[in-house]
Amino acid sequence: MTPGGLLALLLLACVAMAAEPAPAPRTGKLAIGWAAADITPPEPVALCGQFNTRISKRVNDPLTATALAIEARDADGVLDQAVIVSCDVVAFRRRDLEQIRALVKPRAPDLDPAKILMGATHTHTAPVLVDAREEGYHPHDIMCTFVYRVPEKGVMQPRDYVELFCARIADAVAEAWKARKPGGVSWSLAYAVVGHNRRAVYSNGRAQMYGATDRPDFDTFESTHDPGVELLFTWDEARQLTGVVVNLACPSQEVESADYVSADFWHDARVELRKRHGDGLFVLPQCSAAGDLSPHLLFRKQAEATLRRRKGNLSPRQEIGQRIARAVADGLELAKGDIRSELPFIHKTHMIPLPVRKVTKQEYDAAKKACEDFEARGVDKLDGPSYIRWRLARNIAARFEIQDEQGFYQTEVHTLRLGDIAMATNPFELYIDYGLRMKARSPAEQTFVVQIACDSLAYLPTERGVAGGHYSAEIMSNIVGPEGGRLLVERTVEALKAMWK
Template sequence: MLTAKLSRPSFSTLALGVATVFVSVVVGAAESRAAELHVGGATVSITPDRPVAIAGQMRTRIARDVESPVTATALALESKEGDKVLDQAIMISCDLVAIESAVLAQVRRRVKERLPDLDSQKVLLNATHTHTAPVMTEGDYEIPKDGIMQPAEYADFLASQVAEAAVKAWQARKPGRVGWGLGHAVVAQNRRAIYADGHAQMYGATNLASFRGIEGSEDQGVEVLFFWNPEGKLLATAINVACPSQEVEGLSAVNADFWHEVRETLRSKHGKDLLVLAWTGAAGDQSPHLMYRTRAEERMRTLRGLTRLKELATRIVGAWDEAYEGARKEQKADVPLVHKVATIKLPVRVVTDAEAAEARSKIETLSKDPLNRRSVVWHQEVVDRYERQKAGPVDPFAMELHVIRLGDIAIATNVFELFTEYGIQIKARSRALQTFIIQLAGPGSYLPTERAARGGGYSAIVESNLVGPEGGQVLADQTVNLINSLWPEG
């Protein structure tokens, strides 16, 4: 029986709700021609109307409550010179753990049917990586049939809702202005502890005598885009934080995590129809979980009377305010828009004999309990990859890369949980004034650094990686090259 806890919305009231707002901006083409870019936006609910399995852990969890709605928010851009279309993009942020390839294909197909003049390859989706959103793929978990929305059914509902957001955003385009800014917030910490013997562990204990430090870099910058109408009313914002939204990842209820609090706080200040896109930066080795100073942090949070989600949202909104204070003074009405889509080929991570043998051993042990299905599937994928290697040459991993220039800023996507060091590389080497990195614009898998792969542990072992450090460097280099091609030297 479905229960709705006090102050939480029920499944049925959320499933089909659609709210739409629109934004626009006038810009110039990359070649400095006067061009008008129409921009529109829409947000829709992607919350199921009944109990559902939720993704992100190795065990099956059934959500029978909605703690906060999960949504999809679309931002549509089209640059035109008179009647001539110069470029297009629809960017859709989704409260999901990842973007399954089949869902993306369904969305593009449905959008193309309704908007035949739009280049559907320029429709891109990204996930916020909440671990409390529905499962989309059949077979990953052992899921009861009775009274539970099945993954294929949810995926169909999801594609329909997301396509609806894209179409409504496209149809809502009108002129306006754009700005960009930078703030800072301590939201994420590197989550990999390293020890005296050289090994690493995600969320490893830091109070041990053998603890030697935190493995990798951290990025606490908050990149922000703003859109106003010609009268100066703020209509939309995109917020890029190098942190997955997984503070409440272990719960068994639908929850958009800290992004719900961020959206609600900003809308309380700037209007209930404010469009908020959530973009997760390169954060494969970052998360909001505390790695040290935990008791002191929790004491201060309690004294301030904040939940952990509210505290994270307060920090993000503080950084947003910092960015807004500057950006509102430079509202642009004449900026270039260029959207490039490329397929880059990345070398896959090789499965060793020892890794394949270990995976087989774990499958044999775990298969005794059907509740371990997700873990069994995880290890079986390693064995399958090993068998393909033995059969002959393995094709490289083909990744769809989007790079967008909007005025002085660049936006670049990847499909991975990309370790933060790669994002820092891209930002530091980019010719853009400011560079936004959007990870999980696809199905995911971690992409670790060389140091992380040496240390091992979850997120840097072969089960976690389709592509290893060699491919990560190729991704960084090719992303930088494509970005910089939009800012010719001299």
Template sequence: MNKRAEQSGGYAAIPGSAGVERETARFAYDAETGSSLRIGWAEADITPSEPVLLAGQFHARLSEGVADPLQATAWAIDSGADHAVFVACDTISVSAELRDAVRDRLRGQAAGLDPLRVILHATHSHTAPEIRPNSSQAAHASGGASGVGLDAMPVAAYVEFAAERIAKAVAKAWTDRAEGAFAYGAGQAVVGRNRRWVNDRGQSIMYGLQPGVADTFRQIEGYEDHSVNVLSTYNTEGELSGIVVNVACPAQVGEQGYAISADFWHETRQELRRRLGERLFVLPQCSAAGDQSPRSLYGKEAELRMRELHGRTERMEIARRIANAVEETVSVIGAAAHTRAVLRHRAAFEELPANLLDESARLEATNESARWRTEFDAELDKLEQRPELRESPGWYRAATNAYGRMSWHRDVLSRWERQREGASGEKAELHVVRLGDLVFATNPYELYIDFGSQIKVRSPAVQTFLVQLAGAGTYVPSPRSVLGGGYGAVPASNPVGPEGGQKLADATVSIIRSLWEEQEG
């Protein structure tokens, strides 16, 4: 047993898959306090029963039915000395309103549970309801500020609906926690691909690598992370109870769709349960992946051809790749499940510097917001003069696209005003949870992978599970992305820029290291 394994403690012989002889597991306990380690799982269906506005595009998308259910999966882990609850949500992000509504409901509901140790994080599905009540999308529901008037469930109402169900799942996971053990390991699967490319003028572009511009292509902008970090939990009978699956890719295969869906995590859950047990809990985590996508920029025709030959959809192919990596990993790590491990949870509110705007950014935002305002007014006039247009499919798309882009640039002007008034940045809620030799580290952003890989390289943990979008933050780009520009790395996209990203990475590494230094001390 190596030094790091000795620090975590002993192992229980627990199989990871069928065909391996099962031995009854000893329950896990905290290596410092001697308290038993208790684990709980629960899930909730957060699929709305009426049409909603879907998040993730400038134009509004009124949902047109349900392709597959949305889930929130809660995993509670408690050593008596410390605890944490991770909640994976099939949403685009976790707004402050949703997070606070869940935590408020938990106060007094679950004895011994600190609501501030409940960590909500999103899979970044672009076919899930809008959960930001103050977003430009929210303005389009009936009676909304835009005047478009779509017959959709108000965003605030969906937040209340989802919060109620998520809070019940968290309370159940906490109440149902029982002695058990865990194991962890790492696999590989090609899921996330860098979605930004650089042309012959040094400009970076998100998507859009079409035949007409192929001769200007010079390189893919950045790195890709194909690691699949896995944590598996077991009850005292040695049975696999749950899986944490961490990949560096947002769930947005169907980012232009109109049907409510959990995207590729739906097929992935189905495939994992088919292979490892129908009652298995699956908790997805999106690692740092602000510049990643589940689709390659090139070679699309070859990939499509192979999927057709195999008879798989794109989402089915991703599910197969993830399930292969998880199954292979679980088959070996279960035989070395941890029964003794330190559990420590640290939460911090880090002040990150604002991405400062200059006069050119203010001028561009002023001009662009005015231009899109003119277009929006023209679209509203057209709808007023020709009400029959509202009977056409997608009649609201042009108007809401103009409104979304106008609002995007107005947000820049609002940031400019706050900057003039002395606002220096924003507070980011960070969580770091050490469990034996592994660590979970969260952030509220779509964090570019350069910062994510930096944290992993500097972390003393055997495995570092990064969890992005544990909040509502937008893109935090790398310095090289800002140099190239393009969507995702321009002022309108980045309230927090590379300087803030570096401070976030440094703060995260500092907290991680402090948890190792405490035990060594």
């Protein structure tokens, strides 16, 4: 054979090999379990999410933690497992999740505790989970800066609520795991306008969270929003709907400054969904990347008010709840004909070292000066907002002093493949641009990005956000900055792509 002929044969062989389909992924039969726990405080509490101290005057509606257990098995044993949890709080610390895992372990010995992942809905009308008297916390534990001096009498202390919170969620996880039965899943995409970009940009390039848009120098919004609603439905063996995961890009903070306990618009969504689909329906809400979004309107306020009045004087929460319920109904109609009980299931846990946002010398000097000014007034005499600002300034100074030796944060990230869809968690109030990059580059048909999950590291802004400045993009609001955000996207996309190889 001539050299040319041999080369042609080799090329044909290569083409044939390239044309061969990838080996089919390992599939398993699903077992699914659900449970929910009431995490409403039994006493007045300090509410988390604002600079001023708010002590709850009543319970407007319950706080809920919802757990979905999924396991897949084939003839060789367990493919993988997960317990996905959602809870109606503003955020929680990694130590809280570790406590939950430790409580679950003896009650569910066949569940790997590392396979428990949890996200917060980010309601601003739920208890604070950090005690102001806690000492020795790490400067990267940024939740320890947003704390309140809680009266000793007549108010449930944060440390006591944390015990209730962890114990009841552990109950829900163990119950969901024990409740596993053969079942199926289906998924769909729908749309609902809930979140809006909340960072107004002006002609000088500066940005402001909730900035006025009727100013003559208003230019645009810093980024976009995402009306997509990712839906995962679960079914029993009789093909009856048992629950739904609803993932959308908006924190639940419509009534964020209220002085009562509330799950915010997710309560209204649950009520509306159960009206339509039965009281036994489990609803597991997830907040997608939405660090720069909120349900608040920065324009069209009067038009929206007119719309709600014409619908029967709906509250903003009720309107959002109905939008979510309509999206679920739309998705359900499309998904109920494609229920799968055997499919690929992969769940990976990653510890990704992300570079911290460096405190500049100028920021350090400003923080030290602020500390001195607050302390000269007397820390015990500071009002609630000033007390938090003092703690923030003290934290910035402490971060500057350790950043050369401790320049990375070990960040827990979960990636899952369930059939043709994916899920990816992160512990940030993640600016939407990062979430869109993940979704656009993911190999999955749909990607459920879940923020404020398994830890809480406050905001992660983009370069554009940092350039614009203001709250959520300033050093006091960030442990990780844009460099870490880009790396988070790359590592997450790499992990997702590996699940489709």
